Amino acid sequence: MLIERDDAAISAAGAHASAVAAPGTAPHTAGARPGTHQPGQVTRGQIVARIERMPGNMMHVRARLLIGLATFFDGFDVIAIAATLPLLIGHWSLTPGQIGLLIAAPSVGQLVGALLFPALAERFGRLRSIGWSAGIIGLMSVFCGFAPSFEIFLLLRIVQGLGLGGELPVAATYINEVTRAHGRGRFVLLYEVVFPIGLMVSNGLGAVLVPRYGWEVMYFLGGVPLVLFFVLRRLIPESPRWLAEKGRLAEADSALRQFEARARAPLPPVGDTSRFDAMTARHPRRRVRDLVSRAYLGRTLAVWMLWATCGFIQYGLSTWLPTVYKTVYHAPLQLALNLAAGASVLGVVGSLVCAMIVDRVGRKPVINVSFLLCALSLVLAGVFHASSVYVVATFCSLAMGFLACGFITAYVYTPELYPTSIRAMGCGLGGAWLKIAAIFAPGLIGATIGTGNLSVAFYGLAVVPLLAAATVFWLGIETKGQVLEELEV
Known part of the structure; x- marks a missing residue:
């Protein structure tokens, strides 16, 4: 209720806000917040200009927290398995084939x-x-906790995959679109860090709760995102960039005024917007289909390889780690879960480091x-695979930590490469390649585990990030510090 009353106050304040120093706009009115914009003749260029003059404020924070909640539980539910x-292996007496199916099949839904999303x-x-x-x-996670059989559990995981596959690309698109160029990498990555935090919390809670309360508790906890279905659109505004691109300029203006009304200090004048009008018109x-046109093909290939690599390593390695530690190295269940949780901690640390440096050194x-x-860490895991579980777990944890750095950067880099009209689909197709890789990776790991030859699995996995690094280096472009509309071709 407090949030709803607060939004009503913001809307009321925004309704009386006036434009500042933009050609053709009305003068200030008494009591208006300096720098806000009065509805009138609004152009896409003016919407972009107002986004680019606006530093992060409490509405940005609210958006980051609410959408971050969905992204957090996206990571939570992905790694809960x-x-x-x-x-589950003992509960339903699963065969190696069923185990591989349980890991890989939900990726079809994703x-x-x-x-789709x-x-x-x-x-x-x-x-x-x-x-x-x-x-x-959220809904499918709760249902998974009540699943009476392997077959029903598998079906629910596939349906849940629809949401898991669709949330992250669209969330990354939204956060990029409401953020200005200056400091965009840091802002977006500090939001995206909730995904590896979700992975870490899932592993940590799994290590604590699963041995005590059973496997069902993880899926009951994973039901929290269901709340967002009812409240998200009431608490934060739609992307002004998307609304403007659709020609819904009055709605874009209204959405943007909700951000402007939360500014910590008076905003600077909009000034001459001709530069931004030119960007949006040219x-x-x-x-x-333009994603694979001559203009965008190089970018798209770099994105597809980037996301496929993240899916291949993340799903092919992290989901198997507790089982590998337990079955190959004969570690107790609690130790296996603890070692896997350690990999998630390094992923969070690496993601935070990336957020601090990505605007300085660049995305590529x-x-x-x-x-x-x-890749180097995976090679070392293969070289020392016959050592103790602690040595192998160290190299695997390092590999997952370094992967997290590139993975999280993909969420700021990919939306920057495409114009607003196809930005979500560009991110979605990247995510689709992640899921395609996730379908095949568990089978590869399962086959090598079955033979007991872990070195082949680690060496094979190491080739993938090497190829991705080469592809991004040759085909990708640098995007740091540029307005999204400047990057269009």
């Missing part, structure tokens, strides 16, 4: 979701799509160096 798999976001809005996907994630409206250097170090 790793914490619960050792018990693949469909990665294509970005398409919905392009048509119906970013927040509607995020709310729908969060609702599916390029045609793009369609999905962070991705390339992270992937090269990930």
